[in-house]
Amino acid sequence: MRKILVLLSFIIALGTQAQFLNNLTVTGSIANAETKMLYFSKLAGSEMRLMDSCEISSNSKFYFSLNIEGTNFYQISNGGKQYAIIIPEKGETITIDLDAQNMMQPSNISGSPNTIQVYDMLKNFSKYDASMKNLETEYQKVSGTAQQDSVGQILAKQYEVLNKARLDYLKKEISEYPSLASLLFIDKLPIDENLDLYEKVDKVLFKLILGNF
Numbered sequence: 001m002r003k004i005l006v007l008l009s010f011i012i013a014l015g016t017q018a019q020f021l022n023n024l025t026v027t028g029s030i031a032n033a034e035t036k037m038l039y040f041s042k043l044a045g046s047e048m049r050l051m052d053s054c055e056i057s058s059n060s061k062f063y064f065s066l067n068i069e070g071t072n073f074y075q076i077s078n079g080g081k082q083y084a085i086i087i088p089e090k091g092e093t094i095t096i097d098l099d100a101q102n103m104m105q106p107s108n109i110s111g112s113p114n115t116i117q118v119y120d121m122l123k124n125f126s127k128y129d130a131s132m133k134n135l136e137t138e139y140q141k142v143s144g145t146a147q148q149d150s151v152g153q154i155l156a157k158q159y160e161v162l163n164k165a166r167l168d169y170l171k172k173e174i175s176e177y178p179s180l181a182s183l184l185f186i187d188k189l190p191i192d193e194n195l196d197l198y199e200k201v202d203k204v205l206f207k208l209i210l211g212n213f
Helices: 002-018 113-142 149-174 180-184 197-210
Strands: 026-030 036-043 048-054 061-066 074-077 084-087 094-097 108-110
Touching: 036 061, 048 061, 074 108, 084 094, 084 113, 108 113, 113 149, 149 197, 180 197
Parallel strands: 026 094
Antiparallel strands: 026 061, 036 048, 036 074, 074 084, 094 108
């Protein structure tokens, strides 16, 4: 009987210890670092809570190994205002190469589908925004001139087409791959016209919240 109790105690202790084993690894490189330290933080309410830090090696490499409770928004920063967003899941091994001067444009990401989705959407959305801004600039050039009616109408139509393509892309991405990453973009869609998408994202978030407990 004593042997059984000892064995049972060992199994319980082992299970308790396993809860605290590191379940996330984040490695990579960072160029143009302003300090020798990198910081890993978690979104907690409306604030970021520091979870871990590491020293950048002489060859600009970094390594984090830590335990996360579940999928959430996390940040890697070099101590300044710049930061990179990652949305990891338990058990992932993530590689990300950063530039401290522009942390939101990593040159390489692997090992985290949610994080990859964030930066893919940012890249595609930025292309639409840049094209639309160019059209706005061109329109300002002809505004108040004899060309405003002719050229201006053409530019306005092109802007309308681009904006529709931009929103259609966003709808398709969120509809096919609803995830925590969707929260960064869904507010760009009018809720009254896209209630189904908002409900879809809400269901995903609800499952994530349950999974974190």
